[in-house]
Amino acid sequence: MSNHIAAIHVLKSKLRLDDGDYRALLLSLTQKASTKDMTDRERQQVRDHLQGLGERLGMLKPTRRRAPSRSFAQAKAEATPKERKVWALWNQLGRDGVVRDTTGKALNAWVERTVHVTALTFANDAQLDTLIEALKSWQHRGEHHG
Incomplete structure (x- = not known):
């Protein structure tokens, strides 16, 4: 759990999201304003979304994707x-x-x-x-x- 939350906060910082934009993004993706209220799947969704956003904006290097944990x-x-x-x-x-x-x-x-x-x-x-x-x-x- 905390692994996703920590990664989400690192990505938030790297993307330079202010708190208002960050909360709006969380709400739009999961209908929840805090990662603490999310399921692990929702946290993964937010993490993947932020990573993809950073990659598309050229702010983050593409991650080397591991094989997905589920088919x-x-x-x-x-x-x-x-x-x-x-x-x-x-x-x-x-x-x-x-x-x-x-x-x-x-x-x-x-x-x-x-x-x-x-x-x-x-x-x-x-x-x-x-x-x-x-x-x-x-x-x-x-x-x-x-």
Whole structure:
């Protein structure tokens, strides 16, 4: 637990985030204003988000990624109901021939373009609702053009 919290605070400092911006970021990612109130998964999400932000801004060197501690299949199995709904709609669009690439990488690229978070697992509840509605609209359009 404290490992993630310490890393988050180091990243906050390196990114020169003031307390207001930091708290707003925490709230947008987890709906919680303090890392102490978060689950370990939420802390990991914040840590990964801050690391990615620093890398994209050129303020941090890319980390050498270790193999993920859980497989993609495990991540899907541990997904929330809304995340599973996104996956189900995404895969159905693939089966319908609307989406050519149904991989997790392709889904995360679409998620980033759509709601501006780097992966489905980082989407908050409102962003997941947006993704679900966008996929339903896409599916509806596909039915009329297929």
